[in-house]
Amino acid sequence: MTQAQDLQGREQEIAANLAAVEERISAACAAAGRKRGDVTLIVVTKTYPASDVRILSGLGVRHVAENRDQDAAPKAAACSDLPLTWHFVGQLQTNKVRSVVGYADVVQSVDRARLVTALSKEAVRAERELGCLIQVAFDADVEEGAGRGDRGGVGPGGVEELAGLVAEAPGLRLDGLMTVAPLTGTYAGRQQAAFERLMDLSTHLRVAHPAANMVSAGMSSDLEQAVAAGATHVRVGTAVLGVRPGLG
Numbered sequence: 001m002t003q004a005q006d007l008q009g010r011e012q013e014i015a016a017n018l019a020a021v022e023e024r025i026s027a028a029c030a031a032a033g034r035k036r037g038d039v040t041l042i043v044v045t046k047t048y049p050a051s052d053v054r055i056l057s058g059l060g061v062r063h064v065a066e067n068r069d070q071d072a073a074p075k076a077a078a079c080s081d082l083p084l085t086w087h088f089v090g091q092l093q094t095n096k097v098r099s100v101v102g103y104a105d106v107v108q109s110v111d112r113a114r115l116v117t118a119l120s121k122e123a124v125r126a127e128r129e130l131g132c133l134i135q136v137a138f139d140a141d142v143e144e145g146a147g148r149g150d151r152g153g154v155g156p157g158g159v160e161e162l163a164g165l166v167a168e169a170p171g172l173r174l175d176g177l178m179t180v181a182p183l184t185g186t187y188a189g190r191q192q193a194a195f196e197r198l199m200d201l202s203t204h205l206r207v208a209h210p211a212a213n214m215v216s217a218g219m220s221s222d223l224e225q226a227v228a229a230g231a232t233h234v235r236v237g238t239a240v241l242g243v244r245p246g247l248g
């Protein structure tokens with residue numbers, strides 16, 4: 001096969017997957033009595049090439065997400081001509097913050113004060129306004145406290161303080177909350193309960209921060225539960241692009 005035929009085959013594959021995911025989101029919205037327009041699809045493009053991002057953009061996708069700066073930075077640079085909003089959803093070390101602020105529009109994984117300070121400093125330096133979501137962890141070892149989860153995130157008890165720091169930090173905009181369904185603890189295997197808990201935290205957060213109304217929850221395997229719970233953004237990788245080789 002020629003390269004052009006390869007790309008065309010890949011485009012057809014992604015288009016079919018995207019249509020199936022669209023169908024799932026629409027059905028979940030209908031079941032929950034929500035409007036389709038109330039839920040935004042973010043396609044998680046981690047481990048997949050810039051050519052896939054370009055195909056997604058051509059198919060009308062407007063939000064993409066990445067979780068590793070090393071992978072994301074060159075991809076975002078190669079796709080800088082596309083009308084895309086870039087979300088960073090991975091655990092973020094402070095030494096990667098300068099790079100991430102160079103291309104990310106929203107960082108969904110804000111989970112500690114030191115990261116807020118670093119993001120603020122670099123956003124100001126770059127003269128950008130960066131959207132921030134507080135990542136909430138519901139794992140066994142955090143539960144209701146303010147500790148940090150295995151895959152990042154602050155416990156529910158730490159959300160309010162961190163949100164206050166983001167809201168006051170120059171260069172940052174507090175957009176809302178994000179979670180990844182936990183594998184351990186009282187919420188393990190109970191994704192919808194975890195997402196409903198995130199919605200409760202969001203309702204509470206919006207009393208002090210009315211504009212922070214993004215609720216990012218749900219992936220390929222549990223987007224229906226997230227939509228049922230009230231998520232405004234779902235982050236879908238595998239169901240659109242295929243099973244990732246190795247970890248990711």
Ligand SMILES: *Cc1c(COP(=O)(O)O)cnc(C)c1O
Nearest residue numbers: 044067089219220235236237238
């Ligand atoms: C990889 C990833 C996703 C997408 O997961 P899939 O199961 O591939 O849909 C969503 N959120 C985060 C934070 C991720 O790292």
